Amino acid sequence: MRITTIGLDLAKNVLQLHGVNENGVAVLRKQLKRNQIAPFFARLEPCLIGIEACGGGALLGRQAHRAWTSREDDGAAVRQAVCQDQQE
Numbered sequence: 001m002r003i004t005t006i007g008l009d010l011a012k013n014v015l016q017l018h019g020v021n022e023n024g025v026a027v028l029r030k031q032l033k034r035n036q037i038a039p040f041f042a043r044l045e046p047c048l049i050g051i052e053a054c055g056g057g058a059l060l061g062r063q064a065h066r067a068w069t070s071r072e073d074d075g076a077a078v079r080q081a082v083c084q085d086q087q088e
Contacts, residue, residue, distance in 0.1 A: 003028055005048045019047075 003019040006028070015037065019028030032040055 002045065003047050005050070008049060008051045010052050 002021055004022045006017055006019045009016040009018075014031050014033055017028060017030045017032060017040075018026065019030075021027050030040075
């Protein structure tokens, strides 16, 4: 089960995640509190994430990016994986 795209619906305390695989089949439906977001994305393989266009979305996007680049992968590997997903 490889998640290729995640949609993230923001709220004040609880956020809703919806993830699909390469075939567009829903493989993830999850509610997380804000303090659970960074650990969740740290364990997840890099994928395309759609977030609402708001101040909270920018903050969570930066947290997800830091979680992925803090792993053994370098930033170039993460960018390459994201670009490949976007081209497909």
